[in-house]
Amino acid sequence: MSDRTFSDAVADPYDAPPLSFTDREDRTIEVRAYDGSDEEMEALVEMYDAFDPxxxxxxxxPGREDRIRDWLENILDEDCLNVIAWDGDEVAGHATLVPDGDAYELAIFVHQTYQRAGIGTRLIKALLGYGRVSGVEKVWLTVERWNRAAVGLYQTVxxxxxxxxxxxxxxxxxLAEPPDEEGG
Amino acid sequence: MKVLLGIGGSDDSIRALEKTVERTANVGDDLTVAIVDNPAGERSREDIETRVTELLDERGVDAPVRLLDGDPGSALVDLAENEGFDQLVLGGGETSPMGKIQIGSIAEFVLLNSHVTVTLVR
Structure with missing residues (x-):
């Protein structure tokens, strides 16, 4: 159904989570795959509830807690891939891959308190690394064209x-060669 | 109010149809339904027309149904401007698997080109 075009070349292989680093504000940030627990889900709800509209x-x-919960339930489903950046018990950012036919749709959000600290780049690389080791072949996203910071981030990776x-x-x-190609 | 509803058969346009007919039944707008060729639409013109007349009959709304040929966005804008409509109503877009709102190409064209007020139904 989709006529989306993907590069023939496979992108750089990034490391899969778990991993940790020190951000530009000297905070220790840990990046881990979502563990499926209610606790982590609640921490995400809290982050999105405080998210700048x-x-x-x-x-x-979405802008209301009940809608945030509906949305999260959808994208935290077992067939999706979710990676969370933690500052202790607090969620600094979240990135997700949601299946869409033979590809995955990507989105990433970094809470305002944690923006411009290098977290987004590490988080999206970790998600793409997680996708690669999980057998994801193709990823797509949409971004508002005025959002230069986001477009730049996506180009960088x-x-x-x-x-x-x-x-x-x-x-x-x-992220991977097509399955039916020689030498893949 | 003289309202022109443009639909091409995508799911969001069918939703816009239902909500607009409902509103028309309640407030008594002067509604015209225009069916356009949406290349991205999954329903045939006949199916759309059947759905429209069913819904209008159900709600007891009397509205002419017009079939527009050619480029859907410009055909709608032309009709709305030339025949003195107050408002042009369209489907408000689909959502991606992620939940992102994606506006269709017809709505994009209409938003940027119409001198008549545009309503996107969510």
């Missing part, structure tokens, strides 16, 4: 613009 993208995260004709840019990346 001006950083919303195309309607997500290897995304290429695949459709520039709509309000939002569509960008794609390949």
């Amino acid at each position: 001006s950083d919303r993208a195309q309607g997500i995260p 290897g995304f290429e613009t695949s459709d520039a004709e709509s309000f939002e840019l569509e960008m794609t990346i390949r």
